[in-house]
């Protein structure tokens with residue numbers, strides 16, 4: 476009897492956990508800005524800016540994805556990477572090739588114009604990246620919002636994983652941020668839309684709609700990984716290491732890469748966020764108030 480009750484309790488906890496996991500991470504929520512900017516729709520305003528930018532330059536998807544990763548992995552997703560200054564995060568070598576600051580400035584200008592001091596720069600990064608992924612054919616995911624902006628951006632805080640790490644090192648680095656091995660593989664799928672400097676191996680790979688895959692339903696990134704033809708050394712490692720090969724195979728076989736990728740982006744977007752009365756809503760994304 477006791478055993479039955481325990482099993483029932485466990486099942487209830489599991490169901491509740493699943494519901495909550497699908498709903499929101501911590502204090503973040505889908506549609507946080509609904510009704511907070513008069514009649515204006517914050518996400519639609521950002522989408523307008525990103526669509527115009529994307530039509531001019533579709534590589535903004537790669538810029539924004541990397542910007543969000545480099546923001547979230549240092550001090551949490553608090554827009555600390557956007558701050559200008561002689562010793563701020565953006566001055567360190569791995570961040571020198573990060574792009575997209577001007578895009579966030581434009582999104583910020585649009586929302587400040589409609590309702591000053593309401594929308595955080597940290598949320599703008601998340602919304603803008605989601606929009607760019609969608610425009611590039613990577614599927615649409617609901618983005619959670621409610622982040623506040625950080626007050627600190629110091630070069631010495633930046634410790635970003637290097638391109639020559641092993642798969643176990645990558646998994647450990649992501650685990651540090653609460654992401655599991657499958658999230659690691661999924662998020663590294665972002666490299667299928669990137670450009671990388673020649674010294675780091677190759678020039679450009681497929682976009683989300685990619686070509687060259689033997690099975691059109693299969694994500695080209697995963698296909699390349701399985702053939703050990705990833706762009707960066709770490710991408711190749713995923714297809715060779717016994718820890719990650721089964722994950723890559725499963726993802727490649729099961730197949731709903733865009734949805735799974737979106738879910739992993741939402742998870743990454745929840746790392747170390749500031750909410751409620753923490754931090755601030757910056758007036759300019761490039762400086763604390």
Ligand code: HEM
Pocket residue numbers: 536537538540541544572574636637638639640645662663665666668669670671672675707709
């Ligand atoms: C182990 C983790 C990771 C490592 C070691 C890594 C490393 C790198 C390196 C070395 C580059 C090339 C930079 C350059 O050419 O200067 C790059 C580019 C890129 N990375 Fe990653 N990365 C990692 C994870 C991620 C994640 C989680 C995302 C996003 C979800 C991401 C998105 C991108 C994108 C989109 C580019 C191309 C950027 C552009 O074209 O401007 N990376 N990454």
